[in-house]
């Protein structure tokens with residue numbers, strides 16, 4: 001419970017960051033209004049690593065999400081050229097590690113159910129048109145109406161108003177993109193149904209595949225250089241020579257393209273009583289599968305900061321500095337992982353040879369501080 005008097009907190013955005021931050025603030029004893037509509041038609045899935053599991057437990061909602069998770073026993077790295085296995089990161093031995101996939105729609109709807117059940121959380125589906133930060137309060141604008149709050153949490157994503165308020169930056173066009181789809185497992189060869197994450201490293205691209213929804217569906221993401229080609233042509237060009245992946249060049253599979261800008265670090269996550277969480281604070285390319293996991297960590301650590309401080313300003317100040325410092329090396333690591341994954345020509349073959357030689361230990365040491373952050 002909050003040491004200070006309960007405050008009225010506004011959250012902008014009703015997706016993973018907004019819902020988890022609202023649950024954190026309400027758990028700390030504050031009254032919360034969430035603005036915006038929860039995304040209703042989300043497709044696909046994401047991976048949750050041990051730090052994401054730990055954050056759910058710190059928020060006390062691990063039991064709500066658990067039924068929607070599909071445990072993944074390993075990450076298998078393969079050459080996209082030869083299909084040979086380069087290395088396996090085993091999640092079951094020598095230690096059992098929490099690692100799972102979860103459908104995006106299922107995750108958001110479980111968080112939404114938890115938020116709707118909380119007596120101190122209310123919803124307002126309107127879109128916010130302006131934000132003002134003060135030193136002891138903050139306000140929102142919706143058409144001609146100005147609404148005042150003690151604190152505003154900006155969870156409105158990487159292109160949202162809150163990030164612009166705190167760090168107005170010129171946006172650079174993305175040169176890379178992700179082609180994403182989710183398909184019924186029964187329509188693909190059995191290898192895609194194995195309860196593990198499979199990662200094919202290719203010449204200038206990589207492709208990730210893992211099952212979700214208890215194995216009923218398979219999530220597929222191909223990251224590559226953006227081009228003017230149609231999605232199907234791009235997929236076919238990347239997979240046609242691989243005996244396992246070639247089946248993905250099927251006109252019946254609909255791929256969705258998402259631009260992947262480079263990550264950019266914000267100098268600060270706070271302006272007065274406005275703070276950022278989720279992609280609004282720490283957008284990073286998805287190469288470490290950490291965006292949502294770190295978003296859940298934002299919420300868990302925010303809850304802890306709110307219950308530890310009597311004074312709201314000190315809580316926000318201390319929390320935002322600590323989280324930005326923690327995330328800086330993780331964002332850098334996501335960038336450098338992307339740089340390794342996009343190596344082309346002889347460099348891509350050298351990379352694959354190094355992974356084959358270094359094995360599980362090399363990759364574990366690359367990821368260790370992130371999964372246990």
Ligand SMILES: Cc1cc2nc3c(=O)[nH]c(=O)nc-3n(C[C@H](O)[C@H](O)[C@H](O)COP(=O)(O)OP(=O)(O)OC[C@H]3O[C@@H](n4cnc5c(N)ncnc54)[C@H](O)[C@@H]3O)c2cc1C
Pocket residue numbers: 012013014015016017018035036037038039045046047048126127128129155156157158160161178180221258277278279280286289290291292293294295
């Ligand atoms: C290809 C790809 C694969 C990924 N894989 C993984 C993975 O395996 N594991 C992982 O942990 N992460 C992964 N991520 C990252 C993860 O998807 C994001 O970090 C996470 O979804 C961010 O959630 P968010 O709530 O911060 O932002 P968003 O999902 O962008 O939500 C922002 C919300 O704010 C709302 N909003 C915006 N403006 C306003 C306004 N003015 N008023 C009201 N509402 C507003 C929007 O409508 C939206 O609902 C991946 C990302 C990509 C692109």
